[in-house]
Amino acid sequence: MDFSDLNSLQLFIDEQSLFYFIVTIELILILVLLLFIIYFGIPFVRGAPFAVSTPGKTKKMLELVKRYLGDRPRAKAADLGSGDGRLVLALAANGLEAHGLEINPFLVWYSRRKVKKAGPENAFIHRADYLKVNLSEYDIIVLFGVFYMMDRLEQKLKNELRPGALIISNYFRFPHWQPIAEQDKIFVYRIERIPSPRRIVLNSGI
Known part of the structure; x- marks a missing residue:
């Protein structure tokens, strides 16, 4: 084989390597796009995108649950859009039967682990669209929703929850309900008191 043949062979190998490299990059980009759609797109369209509650917020939500729940040792709690499961575990650690409802399959897998x-x-993770789940069995609802779904969720909770049920909403208020308490953008509602003109604004320290 002469020198020109060696050059041709090297050029062919280089072209083949470049081709496989480009195909590999394209496949990786397609996979990343699919994961992005599953992770963010589907939950965004069908519910709320994943947003992490800080440890401080989680602690304050638990404090409010304990303050307004009263003596109900067998109470059942649901975290709507439970994400990585941190609040479900925290509720369970405080003696509640805690259920996380999450639509994102990756977060369901991760939180179950x-x-x-x-x-x-006493902690359970369910892959479910909470807008399609009957919530009447729960005594406590905790959530970190988004503004565009609060009106629809308000109607659902009003229709399904029993009198006395407690609702803790992180950051977003319901459009027509008056909270019975508020602290650091965490709003507390109770079904039997909705609507009510009474409102308590707590100071920043519990």
Whole structure:
């Protein structure tokens, strides 16, 4: 094989390598796009996108649950859009039967692993669209929603929850309900008191 043949062979190898490299990059980009659609797109269209509650917010939400729940040791709580499961585990650690309703399959998988590793028998993660789940069995609802779904969710909770049910909403208010308490953009509602002109604004320290 002469020198020109060697050059041709090297050129062919380089072209083939470049081709496979480009195809690999394209496949990776397609996979990333699909993961992005599953992770963000579907939850955004069908519910709320994943937003992490800070440890401070989680602690304050738990404090408000304990303050307004009263003596109900067998109460059932649902975290609507439970994300990575941190609030479900926190509720379970405080003795509640805690259920997380999450539509994102990756977050369901991840949070179930966290629950399994932590080991509580009173924490459960369900892959579900909470707008399509009957919530009447729950005594406590906690959520970190988004503004465009609060009106629809308000009607759902009004129709399904029993009198006395407690609702803790992080950051977003319901459009027609008056909270019975508020602290640091966390709003507390109780079904039997809605609507009510009474409102308590708590100071920043619990």
